[in-house]
Structures are given as C-alpha cells and as structure tokens.
Amino acid sequence: MNIRVKMIATLVAAVGATAATGAYAQALVKIDGSSTVFPITEAVAEDFQKAKKGAVRVTVGISGTGGGFKKFCRGETDVSNASRPIVEKEMAACREAGIKYIELPIAFDALTVVMNPKNSFLKQITVAELKTMWEPGAQGKVTKWNQINPAWPDQNLKLYGPGADSGTFDYFTEAVVGKSKSSRGDFTASEDDNVLVQGVSRDVGGLGYFGFAYYFENKDKLKAVPVVNKKGVAVTPSLEAVMDGSYEPLSRPIFIYISAKSADKPEVKEFIEYYLKHGGKLAKEVKYVPLTDADYKHALDNFSKKKTGTAFGGHAEIGVKVADLLKRDPKE
C-alpha cells in the first residue's frame, strides 16, 4: 500500500474510533431550555465553575422552554430551564422515555406592563381593562384608549408583546384573558424584548408587557403601570411587592427540572445544591425576584428526597404560592 493511502486510512480509523468511544469524559452538567430562566442559571453556572476551579463543566443553551423539554425528555440534558410548568404532552414524552424528573421553583419573574413615560393619564390598570385590551375579540375593534376606560383620552392604542412561542405570552394570556395563548393578533410581537422596549419608548400611546429585568434596565425610557390586584390595590412591580405576594396576578414562579437519573451524578447534585444555596442572591443580581429562604430550603429538601413529578398536573395555575407548591405531592 502506498504510504499516503495508509496515512489516510489510519486517520479515518482514528476518527472512527474516537466517534465510537465518544471519549471526552469529564464531569459535565448539560442544561438547556427557557431564555427567561437563562440569566439566573448562567449566573449560577459561572460562579459554580469558579468555585469548583473548573473541575466541573456546565453548559447552558437557550432552546426555549418547549425546545428544552424536548431534549430533556430524550435524555440529552441533565437540567431543563422552564418559565412555565411542564405540560401534559411533555410529561407523556418523558414518561415514554422513562425520564423521571424533579421540579424545583427557583425564582419569580414579574411580568411588567409598561407604558411610554409621556403617558400622563394612565395611573393604574385593572386585569379587566387589560383583558378588554388583549382578548381575541378586541382585534381590530379596540384601537383607542377611551374604548377601554371612558376616563382615558381618545388616543390611538398601540400594543407590544412577546411572540406566541414565548412562555411569557402563555402566562400573560392565561392570567389576563383566562386562556393560555388566547390573545388578539394585531399587536407588535417580538421574541426580542429589546424590540418591545424600543417600541413602547417611542410610541406615546404604546403599551406592552415583558419580564421585569427588561423594565428595570430601561427605567429611563419606560414607566411601569401599577396593576390592581385582587384586594383592589394598585401595585407597582418591585422586588418587595412580588415577594410579599401583593403584585399579582402577573408574577409567576420559574423552574428548573432535574432528571432523576442525572441527580445521582455527584456533579449534578453539587450543582443543584449550589443553585438552591446561592440562586436567591444571584437571581436578585440579574433582576429577578428570589424565593424566600424557607422556600429554597424546602426545595433543597424535596431535591434530596428525590420527589419526582410535577406539582401542577400538566397545566399552568395563576396566583399559586411557592410554599404551597413545594408542599404538594408531585405527580408524574
């Protein structure tokens, strides 16, 4: 055999061999899922790897909550970030693949309704008013502010919101309209929240909603609208208002799901323990609202006891307390 041919043959064989063995065995925690949860998980991953001096590697992707669960239920990831509880279809997929999971709430996100800072008449808004604005029946009909509340001026109403693939959209529609994904279609939709920020900040009659962090970083360009809660009090979203439960119904818990099989691996176990210990502080740093210390302890306890399944039964719930969630007996 010609030497060159021999060399190529060896090369091919070597590549084949590595592919077959899939070498590269180093402690690795694979995470994917929601882009809403990403900033917190990223912060935890960053600090955890520093604390472990690189002995454990963590990767975080953003396939979205749904995309993350798809990979998770195929057994490709150890942990899945989710901005909403797992739904029935995903539960079935996991069940079929024999993937059991532990569900842990890790922080709150306060959906923030924002308006243009030049808007002087909007002092507060009720859920009913939001519904009039956003329900599917409003499409093409509700186009002026005074159609929602006669006290408001005859001014063009321009709406901005996240696209239909987003967990934020799912939760907002569920909380406001009463049915997940049920919304008018004639609003400016974008998966990139910065586009929504730009839109509302340039449009005097504009109104939009997105996660609290985007509002917080753009306080100079936007104003948050106080939302009237069940008790009839108008509450501006803030760390405190979410933690004491008065900012409702637009604050929602966000989750991580851990594969039970992966939870046996020491690196994953360590990572989750680190998450629950430092997640609160880090969540605050990236402008999310932490759970209470007791909740984090309770979550850690659930994790150590390997309570598998979801506390939701396959559909979202509005206004549920995290402490109650953690006490529930999860089902698969």
Next chain:
Amino acid sequence: MTPQDLQAIRNIIARAKRWDAFFGVLGILALMVGVLTFMTLFVDMAIQGMGRIDVGFFTNFPSRHAGQAGILSAWVGTVLVMIVTGLAAVPLGVAAGVYLEEYAPKHWVTDLIEINITNLAGVPSIVYGLLALGLFVYQFGLGQSILSAGLTLALLILPVVIVATREAIRSIPQIIREGSYACGATNWQTVRDHILPYSSAGILTGVIIGMARAIGETAPIITIGALTFIAFLPPLPFAGEPPAGLFDWLFAPFTVMPIQMFNWTSRPEAAFQANAAAAGFILVLMTLAMNGAAIWLRYRLRKNITW
C-alpha cells in the same frame, strides 16, 4: 464631407459620451449603496464596541458581568468549526466540480444534477440545520459537537464551492486539455497536472465566498444545538488528565461568534450591547482576514502559472 455632416457626427459622439458618463455615475451610485451600507455598519460597530476591545475580551469566557464577559469560547469555536467546514467542503466540492466538468458525460442526468446544485445554493440555511440535526446529530451519533456543526456548514457551502470550481475549470482553454491528451496523459493526469493548478485561484475565490457565508451563520448552528453559555474550551490533543485523544476536540460542545452576539443583543443591560458590537467588529475582521489570506494565496498561485 460637409461641415454639416461633421457636426452631425460630433453630435452623435457627444451624445454617446454623455450616456457613457451617465452610466459611469449610475455604476458608482450602485456600488456606493453596498459599500456605504457596509462602511456605516462597520464604523457604527467599531465606535460602539471599541471601548470593549482589549486583551481580556479575547481571553475571557462569557459572564453575567458585561465588563468581564469575553469571546474566548466563541472565537475558538468559530475557528475550529471553520477548519472542519473547510476540510470537508473543499475536497468534496472540488471533486464534485471536477467530475462534472471533466468526467461526466453530458446528458439529461447531468443537466438535472446541475440544476439541483444551483438550486441548493438558494435553500434556506435552517433547512440544512434540520437535515443535520436528524442526520449528523442523531443518525450518525456525532452529537451536538464541533464536528456536526462543521459538516453542516460544509453542506451549506458545498453548492457554492462546486459552482465556483466549475466556473474556474471552464475558463481554462480547451487547448491545454488537448495538448495534455495528445502527449498521452490520462484524464486524471490532465486534471492533476493542469486543470487543478490552473483553476486553483478561481476555486479559492469560491471557497472564500462560501466560508464567509458560513462564518456568519446562526440558524443551522442553533438548530443542531450550539450552546449559549459555555465557559471551557475543547480539549487540546493529548492535554489534560486523563489525556484527551487527538480528535476529542471534534466532539466537544461549543458556541460560535454569531450566537454569542445574538445572546448579547437580546440582554436587558445596555452594557451588553457594546459587547455585541465589539464581537460583531471582531467577526467582520475575522472574515476580512480570511479574505485577505485568500487574495494573497491567489496571487501566489497565479504567479506560478505560465501558459
């Protein structure tokens, strides 16, 4: 010839010259649309991102602190993926191009193949991503790795490389082939000693156009599972404990520059916008460097050709 005739001819010439000048201006304007758009974008990115570009920007991993975040995992990922793409696309594309031009009989089957290749160049990149997800990632079990990404992008630019190869080969005078055959050379000897060396400059141009497209691709890479946060590098051959194999880096998880940029632009903090601009600036420089290398290589190759 009467003076009137002379005047008429002068008028015709003047009119033709006016049209000539007019088209010259039109051409410059058309050119400027492209150049100015690029320059504006480039300068804008440079101004926004310049403050962020220092040594640390290249040697740091991504971070939640905009000031400490860097592009180490992203630029290493991009370079490695490009290497795989080049190594896969160039031999396959050139071989296919040479076959179609020099070997393939001309009939309806080759016509059909030709049409398909040209059409492939227009297929949206996400389609290649979906194909690769099924084929490379799952079917071949290559995983969400540098190898999968490189092969995906190789598929994506294959049509470009094939078309460029064929164009380059077609520009070689028929006389060269005939001379070679007349001396008793086989088809392969002709290709190896004449066709490939003479067409290499043109092929290189096609390869670079393809690579420049591939380096900025985001959609197919996200589809096959590139990551957003990754704070370690693929293993160097024989380094580490236990020592990594020669090809382990091919199977490592990774991210690339466009994904890192995309992540930064969608962040709430304004400081990350500067990071994104800086990363974009570097990405353009990487593309320019690649083009520069190609121009230099082409110059070297052309110098050696004497017909």
